[in-house]
Amino acid sequence: MTDEGVRDEGVLIVGAGPTGLTLAIELARRGAGVRIVDAAPVPHRESRGKGLQPRTLEVLEDVGIAERALAVGTTRLPFRKYFDGAHVNDTDPFADARPTPDAPYERGVLIGQWQVEKLLRERLAEFGVGVEGGTEVTGFEQDESGVTAVLADGGRIRAGYLVGCDGGRSRVRKAMGVRFDGTTDETQSMVVGDVEAEGISRDVWHQWFASDGRGVMLCPMPGTNSFQFQAGPELDASGDPLPPSLESFQRIFDRYAQVPGITLTDPTWLSLWRVNVRMADRMRVGRVLLAGDAAHIHPIAGGLGMNTGIQDAYNLGWKLALATAGQAGPGLLDTYEEERLPVAAWTLGISTDLYARVREAVKEPGTGVEAAAPPPMGTGYRWSSLATPATTGDPAVLRPGDRAPDAPCLDASGHPVRLFQVYADPRFTLLGFGAEVADAVGKLAVGHGDLLQAFTVDGGGDLRDHEGHARRAYGVTGPALVLVRPDNHVALLTRDPAEVAKYLTRMTTFPPKE
Structure with missing residues (x-):
């Protein structure tokens, strides 16, 4: 720990998920002092957000792990849909996609969130930085020269800046006094988990739906023996969701998959998820900033949460590095909120719509969940004060603020x-x-x-x-x-x-x- 009286002009990152780890790498590779802490004593092994979009792969190429992610995950997994137990079709919505000179990643990659975090931790370690697990930040105090984080064990860490990447229930956000506007729909929920299922093919994403509008999905997670299980929960007599369990997963699977002789085993993650659509009204208060789920939480459809958080970190990293080095004007950090808040609002609208489309898709035998594939993310910041009007080039092709193409x-x-x-x-x-x-x-x-x-x-x-x-x-x-x-x-x-x-x-x- 750093004594409160010692001035550390680096950055303290609270939360070692994909957002916090990406930010730590961006700072470390620019020579900025960085510490990253997480309340969990050891890393989790849960699939959670399980997809990296093409723009995120571009970010991770710059970060240095895109090839590793592609080696661990898979870019080709057809969707196999069943309706009332009968096989309907197999589809690959990206079958005709091809890389182009300006966009090398034509499709995303299916990969467990824990695997992404493992790759990011390994990359961070190459810069001599490790995650300090079992370190819970409960609050902070800030002044003109820095921030003092208060730990659950009574310790304190002093830093020049603090970034809350500590999830939807962020203690950093609450201590900032930032509003978290939006809704939680208690009537819409889902059980999610990681289980094994011997005898089920691992070369397709199985999606069993029924005429009652419910169903179950099993997605094989690359590099593991597990499937990610997704379904509507069982309900009690009052209509409230029952807590997830292996037994309830089995009952749901038997009812909707109608595949005899398959036993779900070895659960490593069981979770009840409710539809949350919320966004912080600010992403910065003085020397304290927010990124990822701490600033915006999304419906699960489209896998936009992890991708948006990684792209938050990519936007913030270089600006924060310049600020810690004394090379940034006082307003440069303001452009982080200026650029990323509109993206968060757009993403929330897209992911909410995607979730609604998924719920409709399961009711139609001929419609696959691939119909809910999200549009591309990360197209740019044309509205930003960092986007100076062009005086050359073709504005129909490219404008300041746009993503820079490859070639x-x-x-x-x-x-x-x-x-x-x-x-x-x-x-x-x-x-x-x-x-x-x-x-x-x-x-x-x-x-x-x-x-x-x-x-x-x-x-x-x-x-x-x-x-x-x-x-x-x-x-x-x-x-x-x-x-x-x-x-x-x-x-x-x-x-x-x-x-x-x-x-x-x-x-x-x-x-x-x-």
């Missing part, structure tokens, strides 16, 4: 390299298209080297857009300068080097919002 190029030695590989550096990236801007690119790199890495494209130097994919993706035809944020969103499209210098200088002088 295959050749490096100076003629070897293949993707733009996403180039962007893996934790700094801003400048792409200078054409020999006309090559000198300006070099000068900007020298003048802003602590914030910027810079490359000429087709300027006789660093990168060659040999197939034209980069120019098409970025909507440029002549000389152009493209500035990409550390979280791989377009900051600036211009031909004027002074605009790039002005933008980077603004990072260090960013005024607070009024």
Whole structure:
């Protein structure tokens, strides 16, 4: 523990789920001091949120674990639907999806949440940082120079900033005095768990539905012997959900699957889940911030909770690292809430609609749950104050604030390299298209080297857009300068080097919002 009187200008992260771990990695790889604590003494092994969307895989590639996640999970699992015990169809809603030069991940990956967290912990350990388990934060005190977290055992930890990634029941959020607006629908609930079921095929996601509008689903979890079990709960005489148990899971399975001789065994997770749709009215109070479920909770459909939390952390990490290093203006952290609160509101609307569509889908024999597949996430922040209006490029193709596309190029030695590989550096990236801007690119790199890495494209130097994919993706035809944020969103499209210098200088002088 850090004594209260010692000033630690790093970041304390409360909660070691996917959000907190991603944020810790983003800070650690930028050289920021970080500690991450979790109330649980040991990591869980529960499947929980079980899908990573394509945009999240892009984030995890930058973080350094996308290949590991793809190796553990699966990208191809057909849906097998049954109705009143009879097989209806097998479908793969992404069967025709193909990667493109600008989007390398054409589909998401099915993987247990505990497996994602394990990969993130391993990656974090590569930076010399470990999770401090069994450390419960019950509150905090903050002043102009930092935050003092109060622990359940009476200890205290001092940090420059504190980020609550401690889930829907966040103690950090409650101590902040932030509202958590929304609803909890006690009439809609689901039992979820991890069980084994010998004799059930593991090469499809089984979805048994019945004419009474209820049913049960078994999804095989890659790399394990378990299935994730999902169903409506059994009800007591008053119509209230009964607590989940292996016995109740078996009864539900027998009733709706109608597959004799299958016994559910070895439960490692049994949970009762209610429909919650809630969002914090703020994500920052002074030096304390919120991310993930602590800031917004979603219906289970679409797997948007884990994905949104990881993308929260990706947005916040580089800004918080600059703040701890003294390189950020006082208003840069305000852009985290400015950019992520609208995304949370949008996601809540999408996931609520998805849940409603799932409930309708199970009533129709010809409709699969794949009809509720979510739209793509992470398309950008065009409304942000960090998105400076473009002075070049085709706005119909790309605008500041948009996700920065990938593209295959050749490096100076003629070897293949993707733009996403180039962007893996934790700094801003400048792409200078054409020999006309090559000198300006070099000068900007020298003048802003602590914030910027810079490359000429087709300027006789660093990168060659040999197939034209980069120019098409970025909507440029002549000389152009493209500035990409550390979280791989377009900051600036211009031909004027002074605009790039002005933008980077603004990072260090960013005024607070009024």
